[in-house]
Amino acid sequence: MNGKQAAGERAVDYIKDGMIVGLGTGSTVFYFLQALAKKVAEGLQVTGVVTSMQTAALAKELNIPLMDLNEATTIDVCIDGADEIFVADGSVYGIKGGGGALLFEKLVAEAAQQRIWIADESKTVTQLGAFGLPVEVVQFGYQQLERALAKRGYNPVLRRSADETPYLTDSGNYILDLQFEPITEPLALATELKHMTGVVEHGLFNQMTEVTIIATATGAVSVATF
Numbered sequence: 001m002n003g004k005q006a007a008g009e010r011a012v013d014y015i016k017d018g019m020i021v022g023l024g025t026g027s028t029v030f031y032f033l034q035a036l037a038k039k040v041a042e043g044l045q046v047t048g049v050v051t052s053m054q055t056a057a058l059a060k061e062l063n064i065p066l067m068d069l070n071e072a073t074t075i076d077v078c079i080d081g082a083d084e085i086f087v088a089d090g091s092v093y094g095i096k097g098g099g100g101a102l103l104f105e106k107l108v109a110e111a112a113q114q115r116i117w118i119a120d121e122s123k124t125v126t127q128l129g130a131f132g133l134p135v136e137v138v139q140f141g142y143q144q145l146e147r148a149l150a151k152r153g154y155n156p157v158l159r160r161s162a163d164e165t166p167y168l169t170d171s172g173n174y175i176l177d178l179q180f181e182p183i184t185e186p187l188a189l190a191t192e193l194k195h196m197t198g199v200v201e202h203g204l205f206n207q208m209t210e211v212t213i214i215a216t217a218t219g220a221v222s223v224a225t226f
């Protein structure tokens with residue numbers, strides 16, 4: 001058992017019969033989905049709302065019933081991974097979008113009553129920014145935005161797929177990964193990025209998480225509530 005598996009499996013304890021569950025994206029969520037599918041096979045009734053095409057494919061393969069975000073009048077809980085987790089003044093701040101799903105992840109997280117992050121302990125940091133901050137941008141004229149971000153000292157790098165073509169999100173947008181650290185003012189940076197025309201969403205998830213489930217490489221799990 002590794003940390004991702006331990007954290008992912010523990011998250012299933014938060015899923016109760018009848019819940020509508022936001023299903024995050026990534027390799028930690030993979031373990032959560034495996035554990036959830038087992039419970040579903042045993043009779044647990046849940047409906048998932050996915051945050052990416054990747055998660056949709058996996059959930060279908062695992063026979064987890066799904067509904068569209070449009071149909072979900074409420075989401076009881078959303079379980080997702082994170083790339084960096086930083087706690088300050090009793091709140092959780094973080095970076096997400098390493099897997100490119102930040103837009104849908106944020107939409108589902110914002111619709112959820114409770115947000116739970118699952119991660120191995122390598123994701124906890126004492127300052128944000130070592131992990132490049134993903135910013136999803138429209139394709140049209142994206143180099144204008146790239147230049148504007150560079151001028152502000154954010155060192156944007158266009159994300160590319162393995163074949164070197166620009167990486168495309170599930171919405172067909174590009175991602176600029178901002179390479180600078182530390183991010184000392186995540187709230188101000190989030191506002192600044194949101195105000196730049198062409199930015200669709202950024203990977204700062206500020207004060208959007210109520211529970212963290214973090215596990216060590218040997219599988220020891222710590223749960224914290226915020």
Ligand SMILES: O=C(CO)[C@H](O)[C@H](O)COP(=O)(O)O
Binds near residue numbers: 083097099102105
């Ligand atoms: O934000 C994400 C995808 O967009 C993931 O939640 C994040 O990258 C963590 O992934 P993993 O669990 O594979 O380390």
